[in-house]
Amino acid sequence: MKQLHVHLSSNWVLDAAMREYSPRETVDFCIIGTGAGGGVLTQRLARFGFTVVALEAGNWHDSESDMVSDEAGSARLYWNDLRITGGTDPLEFGANNSGRGVGGGTIHYAGFCPRLHPSDFQVRTLDGVAADWPLRYEQLEPYYEQMEREYPVTGPARFPWGKVHGYPYGPLQAGTAGQQLIAGCTRLGIPVVAGGPVAIPAGRVGKRPHCIMRGFCLLGCKVGAKSSMLVSHLPDAVAHGAEIRTGSMAYELPLDRAGRVTGVRYYRTLENGRLVAEEQHARAVIVAGYAIETPRLLLNSTSSRFPRGLANSSGLVGKFLMAQAGPVVWGRFAKMIRQYKAPPACACTEEFYETDPRNDFVRGYALQTVSPLPIAMAHLIAEESGSFGDELLAAMQAYNHYAAVGVLGEILPSEQNSVTIHPSATDHYGIPVPYARFSLSVNDRRMMRAGIAKAREVLMAAGAEETHAVNRYAHLVGTCRMGCSPSDSVVDQWCRSWDVPNLFICDGSVLPTQGSANPALTISALAARTAAQIRSRRGA
Amino acid sequence: MLRDRYPDSDILAQRGHWDDATRQVILDRVHNVPPFRHFDARQRDTLEALCDRIVPQHHRPLSRRIPIAPWIDARCHEPAAEGFQYDDMPPNAIAWERGLAGLDQTASALFGAAFAELPPDEQDSVLRAVRDGHPPGREWQRLPARRWWIHVAIQEITGTYYAHPYAWDEIGFGGPAYPRGYAALNNGAPEPWEARERAP
Secondary structure, eight states: OOOOOOOOOOOOOOGOOOOOOOOOOOOOEEEEEEEHHHHHHHHHHHTTTTTTEEESOOOOOOOOTOOOOOOOOOGGGGSSOOOEOOOOOOOOOOOGOOOTTTGGGGGTSBBOOOOOHHHGGHHHHHHSSSOOOOOHHHHHHHHHHHHHTTOOOOOSOOSSSSOOBSSSSSSOOOOHHHHHHHHHHHHHHHOOBBSSSBSSSOBBBBBBBEEEEOGGGOOOOSSSSSSOOTHHHHHHHHHHTEEESSSEEEEEEEEEESSOBEEEEEEOOTSOEEEEEEEEEEEEEEEEHHHHHHHHHHHHOOOOOTTOTTTTTTTTTTBBBBEEEOOOEEEOOOOOOOSHHHHHHHEOOTTTTEEEEESSSSSOEEEEOOOHHHHHHHHHHHHOOOOTTTTHHHHHHGGEEEEEEEEEEEOOOOOOEEEEEEEEEOOOSOEEEEEEEOOOHHHHHHHHHHHHHHHHHHHTTOOOOOEEEOEEEEOOOOOOBSSSSSSOOSSSSSSSSSSSSTTTESSGGGSSTTTTSHHHHHHHHHHHHHHHHHHHHHHH | OOSSSSTTOGGGGGGGBOOOHHHHHHHHHHOOOOOOSSHHHHHHHHHHHHHHHHHHTTTSOGGGGGOOOHHHHHHHSOOOOEEEETTOOHHEEEEEHHHHHHHHHHHHHEEEGGGGSOHHHHHHHHHHHHTTTTTTTTGGGGGGGGHHHIIIIIIIHHHHHSSSSSHHHHHTTTOOOOOOOOOOOSSTOOOSSSSSOOOO
C-alpha cells in the first residue's frame, strides 16, 4: 500500500468543500459512526475509490468554538442519550466511555494507544477461559504499525512488553504527576515506560500544532495536538470524496428478499431543528457504533428472517459485554504535584499484564498515569471516604498534593453481561433504548484487588504518605464478537456478518477479549485490516 | 481543619488569558445564576440545607459563596440527557424530589423535625444514615439511599461546587489553560502567574 499522509490541519475540513450524496443514490458503503473504527474505514474506503457516506449522530466539533477547557462544560462530547443500566455492578455511561460527534470517543480519550499482546489472541488456549480470536497477533501487526504511523503514536524505541516493538515518534515530557509512577516503579525495580504509548506527539506533525501541556485531554484537545479521527483520518477521508453526514441517527437496517441489507434508515436533524426520517441506499453497510449502540441497532432491526435481530442467528448479538477495569488509586504527597498540568496519559507499565501462576486470578492489568481534574477528584474522595462537609473540603484542599495511577485491567467476557432492548423506555427520537447488565466475576474482583495493591505499592515507593482507591470502569467492548464459526460469533475475522453478506461490524463490539490495553488502536487496526480485505476482494 | 492554602489565588483574574468559548462558559456560571423554578419552598429549604452540609461555605464571605441549589433546580426543571439511568432509580428530577422528601422523613424519624430545621450535628447524623444505606423513612423504601447519596447528592453538589472558579482558588487549581498552556512541569512548580501554597 502507498504511504498515507493524513496529517493535515486540525479543523480545516469544516471549511472545505465536502462531496454530498443524495440518500437515494446508492453508494458503495454507508458507515455508521465516525470513531476509531468508522473513521479509519471511511478514510480507507474513500481512498480506495469507493463512494462512501458516513452517518454520525452528533455534529462536527470545531475545536475553537465547541471545545472548552472546563470539566463541567463539555457534555456535548459525550453520548448522553438514555441507556438503562443494571446488574450487580452497573456501568455508568456517557462521559468517559462513549463519544458523540465527528471522531467519536477519540475526541475525549486520554490518548493511550498500546497494542494487545500476542497472548490476548489465545486466552482460551493459554488460560482455559474466555475465547480465542479467529486471527493471531501477527495478522494484525502490520495494521498496528500503519496506525502507529498515521495517528501517530509516540513511545520509546523499545517497548518491552507483548511483542517487543518501537515507536515512530518520541513522547512528550512527563509532568510531575506522571513522574511519580515512573519514580515508584523504578524504586521497586518494576520496568516502566517513561513516555507512551500515547497519541500526542512532541512537536508538530504535518500542520497539527505542538501540545501546550494544557492537561484537559479528556475534554477534547482544543489545540489539535492529540490525535483523534477528527484531525487524522477524517479530513483525509473528506479530501478523497467521502461524505460525513452529521446529525444522523441510524435506527434500522432494511433487508431485501435475498437477505442483503439495502441501506440505513436514520433520523436526521435539520439545521432548523426539525427531525426527518431518511434512508441512505448502499451496496454494503458497516456498523461502527461501539459496544452499546451497535447491538442496539441490530436488535432493533427485526424482520421475519431475523426475528431476534439482524445478523443474530447465533443469539450472540449483545452478549459478552465487557468494560475494562479502571480503578483509580491516588497517593497524598507532602511535596507539591499539581496534577492538572501536562496530559494525563504519559507513562505506564505492562509488567503485570500476563497470567502469572502465583496469582489467584488469570490474565492481568496495566498501570497507567491518570490525573483527575477537581470535579472527578471530589467524586473519588467522597466515594472512597464517605466524607462530606469540612472533612471533604479539607481533603480537596490538598488537591495539589495528589498523584494518581490508573489500574487498567482485563475483565473477562461473560455471557450474562449483555446489552438488550429495554421493554418500555425510548429515547428522544422514540427509538427503544439499550439495557446493559454488568456483573463482575470472582476473577475480575481478584485482579482488581491485586492491581490496586500494586498501584498503592508504587505510589508509596514514590513517596506517598497515604493511598486511596476507588473502582472505576472504562472502555466498552464485546457484544458482537468475532469468531471462527457462525454458531460461536456474530462476525468473521474480517468483521463481516456470518448471516448477512453485505453487512460489516467494525468497532469495539467485535473484540472477543480485551487485554489490558486501551482499545482505540486495536479497533483502528481491525478497521484498516477489514478495509484492506474489502479492497483485495474487489480485485483492485 | 480548613486552612486558607492559597490566599493569593484569583483564577478569575486570569480570564483575559482564556479562549472566548471557555471564558463565556465560566463567566456565565459565575454571573448568570438561574432563578428557582422547579422546587417548592420546602424542597428548596431542604436542598439549601443539604448543600450547606455537603460543602459548607461559612468560611467564605457572602460575596464569595458559590450558588449550588439554583443549578440543581435548573437541571430538574429542564432535564438534560445524562447518558444513563440505573434500573433501580427514577429519572434525575424525580430522584431529587424523592431524596429531599426522604431527608425530611429521616430527620423526622430521628429528631422529630424537618431536615432544614435541625442543628448541623443532627443534620450530619441524618446524612450519615443516608450515606450508610439504611435510613428510616418511607421514601427510602423505593429509592436506594446509598446510590442516591453518591450518584445524585454528592455528584451534583460537589460537581457544581468544583466547577466554580472560587472553589479553584481554594484548592490551587490553575483552571483553563488554552491558549497559554503550562510550562512549569517539574517538582509541582507554579507558573509565574499561579498562586503559591502558603505553609501551614
